[in-house]
Amino acid sequence: MKNHLVIYNTLTRTKEKFEPLNEGMVGLYVCGPTVYSDVHLGNCRTFISFDLIYRYLLHSGFKVRYVRNITDAGHLEGDRDEGDDKFEKKAKLEQLEPMEIVQKYTLGFHDVMREFNALPPSIEPTATGHICEQIEMVKQIISNGYAYEVNGTVYFDVEKYNKEFPYGQLTNRQLDDLIANTRELSGQDEKRGRLDFALWIKVKPEQIMRWPSPWGWGFPGWHIECSAMSSKYLGDTFDIHGGGMDLQATHHTNEIAQSQACNHKAPVKYWMHTNMLTVNGVRMSKTAGNGFLPGELFTGDHPLLEKGYSPMGVRFFMMQTHYRSTLDFSNEALQASEKGYARLMASIKTLENLKASARSTSDIKEIEKNCYDAMNDDFNTPILIANLFEASRIINSVNDNKETITGEDIISLKKLMHEFVFDVLGLKTETSNTASDKALQGVMEIILEIRKEIKARKDFAASDKLRDDLSKNNIIIKDTKDGSVWTIQE
Numbered sequence: 001m002k003n004h005l006v007i008y009n010t011l012t013r014t015k016e017k018f019e020p021l022n023e024g025m026v027g028l029y030v031c032g033p034t035v036y037s038d039v040h041l042g043n044c045r046t047f048i049s050f051d052l053i054y055r056y057l058l059h060s061g062f063k064v065r066y067v068r069n070i071t072d073a074g075h076l077e078g079d080r081d082e083g084d085d086k087f088e089k090k091a092k093l094e095q096l097e098p099m100e101i102v103q104k105y106t107l108g109f110h111d112v113m114r115e116f117n118a119l120p121p122s123i124e125p126t127a128t129g130h131i132c133e134q135i136e137m138v139k140q141i142i143s144n145g146y147a148y149e150v151n152g153t154v155y156f157d158v159e160k161y162n163k164e165f166p167y168g169q170l171t172n173r174q175l176d177d178l179i180a181n182t183r184e185l186s187g188q189d190e191k192r193g194r195l196d197f198a199l200w201i202k203v204k205p206e207q208i209m210r211w212p213s214p215w216g217w218g219f220p221g222w223h224i225e226c227s228a229m230s231s232k233y234l235g236d237t238f239d240i241h242g243g244g245m246d247l248q249a250t251h252h253t254n255e256i257a258q259s260q261a262c263n264h265k266a267p268v269k270y271w272m273h274t275n276m277l278t279v280n281g282v283r284m285s286k287t288a289g290n291g292f293l294p295g296e297l298f299t300g301d302h303p304l305l306e307k308g309y310s311p312m313g314v315r316f317f318m319m320q321t322h323y324r325s326t327l328d329f330s331n332e333a334l335q336a337s338e339k340g341y342a343r344l345m346a347s348i349k350t351l352e353n354l355k356a357s358a359r360s361t362s363d364i365k366e367i368e369k370n371c372y373d374a375m376n377d378d379f380n381t382p383i384l385i386a387n388l389f390e391a392s393r394i395i396n397s398v399n400d401n402k403e404t405i406t407g408e409d410i411i412s413l414k415k416l417m418h419e420f421v422f423d424v425l426g427l428k429t430e431t432s433n434t435a436s437d438k439a440l441q442g443v444m445e446i447i448l449e450i451r452k453e454i455k456a457r458k459d460f461a462a463s464d465k466l467r468d469d470l471s472k473n474n475i476i477i478k479d480t481k482d483g484s485v486w487t488i489q490e
């Protein structure tokens, strides 16, 4: 297996040649959703980006174990052990059991991922299903001397850890700098250091989600679940850990500290982070009021949206920006992508009926090489797509008799388009089911039948006029030896 893949590693802030720990195998862990509300679009971007990465690793011949967790316990509102538990709060609001909240939003999350054609991970472990593993890990960290218990809650001792390991390495920050930027401890705080974080949290009397532990009834801190589950399924050190870049400073920094303190090994070789979403140039957030949900994006039911956009159109739109760049949503950009996606799909259809010639006027091998070079360069999808558009331009030119192609190159082009468009980019043909699309389909069948009869009567002037009139309305008729076909020109 040839492997020329280069990955940008957040840990070293450089692009590095990808060398898996075990030849031919990849362990990939991605922080999954906290299932207390509908999954938001920023999270979808992260999961779709890692779906692409997973797909390309599989396409490159690696055996991949892809673990993406479900956070269904222990996530407080504040990043630093403050605020209410997200599940308990939502359960009260919706008058449901916390686990009913978990079930409802887990199913909703899976539905959205299916709509976006994201492959399911190999393992999707839940925090509540791994309480024992988390308790064991906390016990080990205490016995290694990096954590302490106060009144039923266990905290990680960041300053002690930092004496031996650089705590701020993932964001390239010094401890003093981090401390200076963190709120001072009040008299009521139990923790010793400002940056210390909870590994296990004592339960409040009214709380439903609770488990017994050596420190009394409680629940795990948010960060410990990922350390416990990643090492359980991928080992103490594994290849790739991914997530949104908003997780870098706290969640992932703490994951590294916990795993290192427990196992005396750096947990991850390559850290990968996806960038944020903006809407018309403004960061998407609840407070800015510019956050729409995937469902709203599909139906167009939001004041910022001019219309609904199909899941594949949105997926294609996301792929046109590199995962490490900000992705800006606007109606113009989404509509441009929709057209591009339709153009690409139309050319794949055209490819099926292409005529072979004695020689090719274009270098198909060169395009194939460019596609692999783009993906091997830290999964550069915008450059990949530019090359696929070049392939689709060639297909259309050959179809219009402006260029020629050999039978062998047609086979290579089919393989190239199918593998990159369907297997790697994860796009699929969308069958349109709207009433107007069905009506148009019916009308066009009638028109083509009438035109066939006109031609049979040898009234070529009338049949050409019909074709030209339709063309003025962007409906292109093409006569093939198997009959006439029609497409809409975008």
Ligand SMILES: [Zn+2]
Pocket (backbone or CB within 6 Å): 030, 031, 032, 226, 251
């Ligand atoms: Zn995580």
